[in-house]
Structure formats: structure tokens, C-alpha cells
Amino acid sequence: MRLGYFAMPMHPATRPWGETLREDQEAVVLADKLGYHDAFIGEHLTDRQESITNSLLFLATLIPQTTQIKLGTGTTNLSHLHPVLVAAQSAMFDHLANGRFILGVSPGALPSDAEVLGILGEDRNQIFADAIEVITRMWSDEAPYDIDLPGNRFKVTTATTMDLEAGIGAVPKPLQTPRPEIVGTVVAPFSKGVIAMGAKDFHPLSANFLLPQWVATHWPNYVEGRESVSATASADDWRVARSLFVADDEATALRYGKEDADSPYRFYYGKMLAKMRSLGRLELFKTRRDQPDDEITLDYVLDKLVITGTPSSVAEQVLALQEETGEFGELVYAGMDWVDADLGRRSMELMATEVMPEVNAAIAAGPEAAAVSAGA
Structure with missing residues (x-):
């Protein structure tokens, strides 16, 4: 099982913007040094807590500061940009990063982002579907292109102006062939979008704020999508994000991870709970569809969604998670604000150095050994 990193990221609005940007950079540089496989960074235009406005621009600053980690947008919100811009800019990034690039994509869910762009009333899921088709075809087709999608939202061609002898009219292609890996973040239980991902050979990343029982519903749909194109799904392509905090002792883990009023995990899930309540999406935190809203308290959410403990305890909980969700290829560590930078780095x-080796040793020993380690 690989170890990855993901950050929305979320910081108190009272912190200086430059300070939080530097902290987010430091976290990815640390992940690189520790051998994390990849790092995904989110973006929003109008959220004071989630203050990275362009993940590709942010990640570009990390290319010279890192050596092996893959840098992924988490996500590029495809309703916000013309897809030709995404295709061309991502291709350049792939060359700058020498192939260490993953394109993470989503429609863009924040209503205030849509409003400021004047698309609040539009079908952003349809824009997303149109955009991803253009991006992948820009990377596979040759100029002058002939992309005219149903509804004609994005008609793409350079037929009138192309002059290949002069080097005009062709959008550059990525370094990776046939294209960079494309990853989609999955939030909804039983998501039908995962079926489409499987059909297109995009890879799912299940969100850290979704209960494990709902995470488990993603894989069967991905398998269905792969089978629809006569392909076989590989669990290596499934990423599962979790909120984890590891400490050298249980008391520190519990305090910083859940109980302390200044815990960054309490801050994060307090904001997420309020956001999902306002969006009418509390079902993400519910164990059953008819669970009353008033049962979804902050302490309840922290108990369900934050894994804390010493390395051995966290390893056991990760193995138990895999027992519940099914096999997945990458555990993605969800980054939080560094209220205590030393504890954040230590976690x-x-x-990287203790939890994952223990997890992988148990997995290598076979299902029975993993089940014993998970406390089954």
C-alpha cells in the first residue's frame, strides 16, 4: 500500500495568507523527503479558510523543491476554466515536473465560486463532462482538431489559422504518454460518477470526510465501469483519503487529534460540518439515511472520521479500515493546519517510517495476518 498526501488545505482565516501558503509548501516538501508517493492540493476562489486559488500555480512552486513526489491538482475545477487552457497548462506543467504530474479533476462544488464566475445557474456536472472530453482529445488528437460536442459548449479547432510549418495552431502535449494519470475525487455514497471514471480509465480518490461504509460503495462502481469497456479494475488505482494523526503517546494523539479546543482536526471538521449542513449534505456523515440530523455533532464526526493513536494503534486502525472498505492501493494522509508544527511534522x-511499514508487513503476510493485526 502506498502513502500519499492530500490537503484542501484549510486554515483559520485569521492567519496571514503568505504564512499558510509557506506552511502548505513545507508540508509537501516534507512528504517528498519522507517518500510519500504523491501530493494533491485543492483550490477554491472564494473560501477564506481554503485559500489556495489555483492548485497548479501553487504546485509549480514545488517542482524545484522536490525530487520524487508526484504533484497532483486536488482538484482542478473544470467548470472554472476553458478546457483548452487546462490541457495546455497541464501539459507544460508535466514537462516542467519531468512527468511528476497528476491531473486531479472535479466539476467545482462551492456555490460561491460558481456565482463569482457567473455560472451559478448552469449544470456544472455537464460542463465538467464536456471539459474532460476536450482535454483528453486535445492530448490524443492532432491539429487542427475537430471537437464539436453535443450542445456545442466547447467547439475546438484551429483549422482556419493553422500553419504547422510556422509552428502555429497545435496545442503542446504532455510529457507522459499517452497522457498523465487523471484522478477524480469521489464524495457521494454509491457515486455513479465512479462508473464513468472506470470506463475512461480515470482513477478514484475517496474523500477523507466520508464514512468508511460509504467509501466501500465506490469500488464496486469502479469495477462496473472498467468492465463496461472490457477492462479489469486494479485495486492499485484506488486511493482512499483519511484524517490521521499519529503521536508517540496515546494521550497526545487523543488531545491533539480530537479533544483539545485548539485541535486542527476539530477546526477542520467543525468547518466541514457547518459547510455540509448548509449544503444539505449531512448524509455524508450518517451511518444510515434516516439518522436524525441532530445526532450529527462535532464529537460524533471526530469519532467516526479521525484516526488517532500511536504508530501501532494507527496501523491496526488502517488495517481495520481496509477490512471494511476492501483492498485499495494508496492511503492518502489528509493534511491539516499546523497548530503545533512539531506535532504536525512528527505525525x-x-x-511514513512506522505506520506504513507495519501495515505493509501485515498485508504481505496474508489476509489472516492482516485480520489479526486489525483486531478481527
């Missing part, structure tokens, strides 16, 4: 270090 990432312990995940």
Missing part, C-alpha cells in the same frame, strides 16, 4: 514522519 507525517511516523506515518
